[in-house]
Amino acid sequence: MPRAERERQMLDAAVRVFGERGYRAASMDEIAELAGVSKPLVYLYLNSKEELFTACIRREAQALVAAVRAGVRTDVAADRQLWDGLTAFFAHTAEHPDGWAVLHSQARSGGEPFVAEVGVARDEIVAFVTALIAEAAGEAHQDPVRAEREVAGLAQAVVGAAEALAGWANTDPSVSAREAATTMMNFAWSGLGNLMAGRRWSVPS
Amino acid sequence: MPRAERERQMLDAAVRVFGERGYRAASMDEIAELAGVSKPLVYLYLNSKEELFTACIRREAQALVAAVRAGVRTDVAADRQLWDGLTAFFAHTAEHPDGWAVLHSQARSGGEPFVAEVGVARDEIVAFVTALIAEAAGEAHQDPVRAEREVAGLAQAVVGAAEALAGWANTDPSVSAREAATTMMNFAWSGLGNLMAGRRWSVPS
Amino acid sequence: MPRAERERQMLDAAVRVFGERGYRAASMDEIAELAGVSKPLVYLYLNSKEELFTACIRREAQALVAAVRAGVRTDVAADRQLWDGLTAFFAHTAEHPDGWAVLHSQARSGGEPFVAEVGVARDEIVAFVTALIAEAAGEAHQDPVRAEREVAGLAQAVVGAAEALAGWANTDPSVSAREAATTMMNFAWSGLGNLMAGRRWSVPS
């Protein structure tokens, strides 16, 4: 069996085990067994537990970012872009719960190297959202030089809210990606105040 | 030394070590040493690593919930209540970074028993926010029977956004609890759409 | 059982196993079993295989040097001092074959840290012999400023010859320490040329 395919198998198994157990509690034995190979082969291809986990983080992060990017067309309005991105995000996390667990829960509790690794991907998403907000602000011809810091905070809040909703949606399988994205847009775009006043958001045509 | 005080010392040490290292990577040796007692005493008082971690989660969760509760007066408007709660929340997490790390990062990656334990506290906060939203909806005389499910989703998003902002604020010490709370209210209460339109939120008098 | 005694037991076992198998081939399992304790205890007291081996080298080297020193009186002639030292040396190595194996064979093949460690003790012995030779040269009123380098070479040769004879004597148990020392003195003190001419050396009265 060619090396590339074996490596994919190993990463699949590793993502699953790391996602379920966490970095420390996962054992290389279990990963190797789930991948259907011997432990030494895992070491031959991926060098160490740390590198294996890093490789998992990297692969899952890139897949998630790619999925979001693929879901967004840049030639539409900002709210539509945000809605498309959120839909893609919720769909991807729902389809890859272990990958999402690795990124969201496990990588963050594993200490420096992993936090940094997952931070890179998160920053990419945050940058995407930041650009959207800035663009929307431009569209609205409002205060074009909004303080970077405020926009950064808002982007963090958007991403955090989306992450929380992803966890919520993954817990309750009856929640679809569309519903999660709609809730998110209602929350983020309209604001609770508007919602309370009866003004809700809907997908722009 | 009386038992209660010894136990507090141990929990302090445990929260610190668990917060920094995570459940699995933390060692009872290090906790005992940091607490200034021998390991058997830790076992005598707290029985096992699992129970010790559970005790940490419980104590820190109660402290956080209590802090938020203490910051909120129930005889004011909903947005004011939310703002007060957020301010208390950000202030508390900033003052207890290890406790916050235990609740936010570490407990979630430790598997079933701990996730459930921290879930209880989170649900309490979510319930608080849910009640606020429902109350606000009532105040606004809008759609008084808003679907529970939608409100639940919104509450999750609010809490998630607040958690993300807490992480952001703890990373950058120049961000005060007030600033984080303001960003949060601008985001959540006014909504991005309103912000873009130049309508921003400010602390109600 | 008190810690000091346990540590001695462990070192005894370690010297035996290291002496027989060598540093790499020795297993901590075997050492622990021979010492009659569990492996973790060995690690608790001696930290690592490397430190354990270093402790063995140090203990055995000090014992050997002490034995040689104890066998020599400094108020007698140089040849007598040399003979006494050699006798003590051969007696000690014969009584502690594993310790001698650790110092002579195993420590030298284990790489930098151990070579350096055993080098310290060897240098002490070489310095002792160097001083003897220098003193003898002084006694004989000959060339009092003999080049340090030549004396150093001679001392190396003396120690090397003694080491070889120790190995030879340990292999053949019928060779006593006295006989080895006598052979050594005949060789070193009289020289092969004198031996060939029928002049041999005998213990000075």
Add this chain to the structure above:
Amino acid sequence: MPRAERERQMLDAAVRVFGERGYRAASMDEIAELAGVSKPLVYLYLNSKEELFTACIRREAQALVAAVRAGVRTDVAADRQLWDGLTAFFAHTAEHPDGWAVLHSQARSGGEPFVAEVGVARDEIVAFVTALIAEAAGEAHQDPVRAEREVAGLAQAVVGAAEALAGWANTDPSVSAREAATTMMNFAWSGLGNLMAGRRWSVPS
């Protein structure tokens, strides 16, 4: 590439790695890589790590013995023969430090099979020296039936001293083969006693 040459490459690499690391610490991976071939080929040609090490010992031992033999003419006086042999010995060990390390340090700590293997070559050298001493004794018309045992002891001492000087000379590159051989002859042939009395040895004409 013809088999013989490949084998030589492998032995060269093996001697280098074994010399530096020792038998156990050397890895077949490193040897194969240094030899520029794949691991299975090493096994195809040399069967096992043990046989490979044995082959190294044998080759290096034969090379050393051959070098000493080549340096000695048997039609000269015994002291001259010894001096010639020592010069050749020191020159060879200086030129082949890894081979010398294999023979002197590594083979001795590897347990039975290797000790025996290197013992064969050592015995050959010892026999050569023994014959020299016996011949010299005959030349000197002294006690022609000197006890074998004593001669054997002397030969061991000579070889041991030479080995020690080889190590000394290899450590300090400013020591030439000639100087080491001269020191050795002064020590062994004249004896320390004579040296002290001002009688030194010089190369016989």
Add this chain to the structure above:
DNA sequence: AATGAATGAGAGTTCATTCAT
């Protein structure tokens, strides 16, 4: 109330060795 002494179980990692090609 408190601890020094001790361990069973299991972790990550490495290595000599073999097979199919």
Add this chain to the structure above:
DNA sequence: TATGAATGAACTCTCATTCAT
């Protein structure tokens, strides 16, 4: 002739936990 792919077995080291005092 030569190798990429693969592994069984063994190693060092760690840790939660307990007992005797």
